[in-house]
Amino acid sequence: MAFSRDIFSRSICIVLSLVILFSLPEKVHSELSLLPPQKGMCYVTWDKDQFASKYSDESLAKLASMGVEYVSVCITHYQEKYDSTKIIETERTPSKKSIKHVIGKSHELGMNIMMKPHIDLIDKGDGTYWRADIGSATEKGWTKWFEEYRKFILAYAVMAEKMDVEVFCVGTELSFASQRTDEWKSIISEIRKVYSGKLVYAANWDNFKNIDFWQDLDYVGIDAYFPLTYSTNPSLEDLKNGWRKWKNEIGAWRSAVDKPVLFTEIGYACTPEAPYSPWKVASSGNADTNIQALCYKAFFEVIWNEPWFAGVYWWKWDTNVRSGGRYNRQFTPQNKPAQKIIEAHYKGGGHDNVYARAR
Template sequence: MKQIFYSLLGFLLVCCAARPLKIEKVNGVSFVASRDTIDSANVAPLVKINANYAAIMPFGFVKNLDHPDLVHNTNRQWFGETRAGAKQYIETLQKDGIKIMIKPQIWVWKGEFTGKIMMASEESWKALETSYSNFILEYAVLADEVSAEILCIGTELELFIKHRPQYWTELIAEIRNIYNGKLTYAANWDEFKRTPFWEQLDYIGIDAYFPVSNSKTPTVEECNAGWFKHKQTIKDLATTLGKPVLFTEYGYRSVDYSGKEPWVFDRSMNQVNLQAQVNTTKALYDTFWGEDWFAGGFVWKWFHDHKDSGGSDNHQFTPQNKPVEKLIEAHYELYN
């Protein structure tokens, strides 16, 4: 009997050695809000690519960079941008086992960069704080209501944070009184080193549009080299704070020079380069997903109408119906 036991134990150890234990990561997509409700048919493509998380992104709107009034949750918005729409999306995704990060975002008129939102007076700052609190706390309540795993408290708001740090400290405490899940903030790729409140959050969140190559069709090796400096900075911060890093957004357009300025979405950049998108994405996976201090990320961006999205002639970010989708599917399967 003892000999049988040891033989069985040896067999199990050999099997375990042959099949390394999977390390689960946040294998996420940034799920774009639309005019429509969604159903299980819209979720099936996420399941197919082995995604286990979706970022749901309700929106608020401001007229310009120095305007303090944030308009949100109105009947003039697309359904998916509202509270009711976010809830419907979340509950539908959850039925298929997809976990949730709620990531409320601001759109400035004409698409101006939110990191430059800046008030001209104390009165305007106070008004913005009140307006933003109403916005984010509404979604903190929703996050608690639907048991979302993660709430992102803001996206690329560097000057707002720089000039009003006490407000953000108090806001985080207020959110904690409402919602018991994990918190992060989506810092821009060149902002995260200066974000003052990481110790109050659960993840260091980065929208990871780091420049990694100046080549027209960057190779994986070039991009790996391009990541070297950035990776060390990110790792040092994670180690110092003892916090995991989450790429709250990551991704590349399927265009020439996709690794040069990955944040650019100018439609005049329209030379389709599917291989550039594959190579830049693979290098990001090779660089980060195997690190124990790295939690995972959300690819930018995923549309609900999968069959009509992306495609081989599309030069935008979405990976849908492009070669990079197969790369994502295979990679996410390794960490799910």
């Protein structure tokens, strides 16, 4: 009888444990913790040593004063053409010494780091090609390219681990190459062996649904240059309606993936085209800082408090704190109305409803 009672007691304990386990929210099952969204900024240079300059230190201090909590350190390497298999540094690639300096300085100022290595093309074929087209027509070419990419990305993953980098981006906007799921899974597995932080891939806005290795990562990453409206003189409500469409689409898709979503890059130039071609680099004409500010405001009012949203990184902040200004047509929000909008939201708190994010 004692043996029977023991078996019965154990059975009851097991049943109760299972009831408790399956009544817990799914986010607890995933061992996720409640965190505010990442209040980020993309930090860039196309100079060997600028990240280690006193001007850069001053610019980082300004970011910290604005409530920025995550700095995306963007590091660009190059390949000659879209089908080349050699990834190289140029005089426009930040030196390892300067990268270590900018990471250390950001940490000293209380900010976290996302390391985001990029690959650009030297020969873009008169603008026909960009990094999304990188790839090969042959299996031999793919093998060579992934061998080169593996060496490139693992070197930065090792540095990220040594520098206590919080988030590491395994790739950026490599739409054609991202179809090679097995190769990416292998690379991600190798990165996990040398880097203990959180991983993300930055998919282009029109390609995030085509990625089949999200489950190997901690975040879904989207470079979120979504067209919002084709109106030539949009109101704030027009822009918000554009975001509502994408909010619903991302939210519905994300429920199947069950990963928090980072906007690993997003930005708007000060041009009339920004609402419908936000990826377009400014060329000529007068600066319209108001349309940039409206695009920022629409984002914060529609996306910022979504429960699946894990944070945003604005493109881009320059190492010169005095960059930008009212006559500047480029992407930077520096010294423009958009800067004040960022600061108001970053210093004003996080989500109303906070999603449980991997950490």
